[in-house]
Amino acid sequence: MTCVEALADGWITPQDLCPAxxxxxxxxxxxxxxxxxxxxNFHRRAEGTGTP
Structure with a gap:
């Protein structure tokens, strides 16, 4: 399951997404x-330098 699928399914929030x-x-x-x-923090996460 991708992060976006987990987000849509209600398991995670946008703050939990991986960089991609x-x-x-x-x-x-x-x-x-x-x-x-x-x-x-969204920019850092998108660059891979923040916590997913």
Missing amino acids: CTRAYMKALDTISGPLLWHE
């Missing part, structure tokens, strides 16, 4: 309502 899924999540929401001002 964080990037996909941010890109998807930016496509809908963006560009959004993302918290620095």
Whole structure:
């Protein structure tokens, strides 16, 4: 199960996503309502330098 699948299934929250899924999540929401001002922790996680 991918992080995005776990998110959709209600097992995790956006703060639990791995770097690749964080990037996909941010890109998807930016496509809908963006560009959004993302918290620095989302940027760190997307770069792989924050805690998943």
